[in-house]
Structure formats: C-alpha cells, structure tokens
Amino acid sequence: MLPNDPQPADGSHDESADIAARSIARWVRRVAISIVVLLVIAVVLRFWWGHSAQQRLDSLLAQYRAAGEPISIADFQPPEVPDDQNAALLLSRAVAQLPPCPSTTPSSRPS
DSSP: OOTTSOOOTTOOOOHHHHHHHHHHHHHHHHHHHHHHHHHHHHHHHHHHHHHHHHHHHHHHHHHHHHTTOOOSGGGGSOOOOOGGGOHHHHHHHHHHHSOOOGGGSGGGSOO
C-alpha cells in the first residue's frame, strides 16, 4: 500500500493493492537497472571507439611521415631566408630612402 492510502476501518489488508504496488516497484527497478546497464555499455563503447580511431589515425600519420609528407603546421612553415638572399630587406631600405609623396603631406591637403 502507498503511504497516503487510507487504511480500511476494520484493519483488513487489501492484498491486490500490495501485489499491484510490488509489481510497479519491480518494473521501476527493472527499467532503472536497464537504463544504467545501457549507459555503462554506451560509455564503454565510446571509449573503445575513441581508442580504436586514435590508433588508426596514428598509423595513418606514421605512414605519411615515412613517405616524407608534411603533417603538422610546423611542417608547412617555409625555411628561413638568409639576409643576403632576402629581397624584403632591400625593398624596405629602398622605400625608406624615397622622399615623401607630396599629396600625402598635411600641408598640401585642400581645405
């Protein structure tokens, strides 16, 4: 019987209500256990899948590295250019030696 159900006046016990309550409790317990088991299975499968995928990725990356293919961002960085071969330095010096453009000086702007 449920706690808030009124007791019969004569003190008799309603056996069918007890059976129904036990049946409901049994089904609730079964559903709860089933949900917990399914969650545990899902978590285990997720970790197994992640581990398996990581192993396949590591194997594939090792094959590419062995073939000399660039893999990481650092592999795609261009090599440093020596100063004697770097045209950017010469261009920077040339631009610094140019006289200022007359149309960009503040005194030559139209009012």
